[in-house]
Ligand code: SF4
């Protein structure tokens with residue numbers, strides 16, 4: 090049986106977009122944690138601008154009509170919204186398969202049981218590390234790790250499948266074997282080992298997060314061995330990080346081809362980091378129907394297909410394999426979102442970013458800048474803050 | 477999970493069932509059957525859809541293979557091989573469970 094990720098449901102290569110498959114609904118940017126690699130934009134949506142329950146319910150109906158199959162309730166911390174239960178129930182009623190992507194720290198067992206009753210199908214809990222002290226330092230939350238462990242246990246107890254998501258970087262990659270053991274001990278079905286993607290907050294913190302090549306090589310070996318050992322027990326998702334790759338990722342399966350994201354205030358984005366590309370205007374569900382946005386939004390159409398591509402992508406045989414990589418990364422590293430993603434070895438900037446990565450991995454300070462609504466706060470200097 | 481066990485090794489008497497979080501759905505917009513699972517959408521072919529419909533927690537693997545063999549007038553051994561490979565693959569991903577409750 091084939092996996093839609095690899096892609097019988099994808100639109101034909103020559104068509105610029107198809108029916109959207111799944112949607113990331115970032116229902117709030119509020120979050121009790123302050124991870125330095127958070128994928129939220131630096132300028133976050135305030136609570137007052139968030140879509141109301143009724144607005145989200147209308148959106149959920151539109152999503153189902155548009156052909157969307159799965160919805161990921163995310164954030165920020167989606168459980169910070171008191172109407173999450175109503176939204177999950179509505180998703181179920183319109184026939185969407187729903188996932189909850191959460192830090193877990195606000196969950197209770199009763200709430201999980203109610204979400205299960207409302208039709209929630211899957212929970213993904215993010216962990217900052219397996220060591221409690223390190224985890225709480227990364228998330229800047231004193232009791233975060235302990236609460237996550239509890240939430241994971243309750244998730245399984247109410248009968249929901251669990252994915253453990255571990256964002257990895259220089260300061261926690263040495264723990265990868267422990268993270269794998271932790272996922273098994275928590276009875277997770279899947280472990281997502283996600284290398285940090287460097288835009289938004291993570292770009293601010295790149296020097297503190299960038300892993301070394303040796304760390305990545307070791308991680309790849311650890312994952313290979315664990316996959317064999319844990320066949321049928323734990324699935325492990327793992328992708329080598331961009332900066333050390335030769336070919337870019339087919340980011341989002343291609344800009345605006347099959348996926349989109351809705352921000353807390355209702356902006357429809359081709360990718361969760363798209364707001365990091367300054368100068369692009371994104372349409373809102375408050376002004377247009379989703380069907381109109383999917384077809385006509387200028388921000389979507391701008392980088393659809395291959396006509397917009399400059400060289401070296403334009404004449405590259407692989408242009409419909411990876412669509413030139415990630416627009417947000419191209420913008421973050423070259424100042425122009427239309428450039429070839431520098432993760433590609435054919436990009437004129439590739440060498441430079443590779444050298445930067447090496448240098449930062451070797452001498453970057455390990456001090457974090459924490460994510461918050463005031464543009465970030467530097468971690469206090471601590472003696473002993475070993476790298 | 478009420479009598480459904482995860483992480484299974486299929487045997488002839490295993491009674492496979494889709495767990496609650498794996499949904500076989502006919503998608504009207506795309507006009508095809510899909511299998512929705514956590515972070516995945518699988519696209520079963522026609523035969524796979526038929527096999528999945530038979531995974532109701534009542535029929536054993538032996539029984540559902542016999543049913544298919546009779547229907548398609550095909551050698552049981554061949555169907556057994558294909559069906560087991562397909563279902564074990566789903567089970568390894570955590571997308572198939574086993575009904576362990578006694579048959580009423
Ligand atoms: S990455 Fe951390 S700070 Fe950002 S939403 Fe997730 S838990 Fe909150």
Ligand code: SF4
Nearest residue numbers: 402405407408413433
């Ligand atoms: S040049 Fe462009 S299309 Fe070719 S491999 Fe690199 S990113 Fe992909």
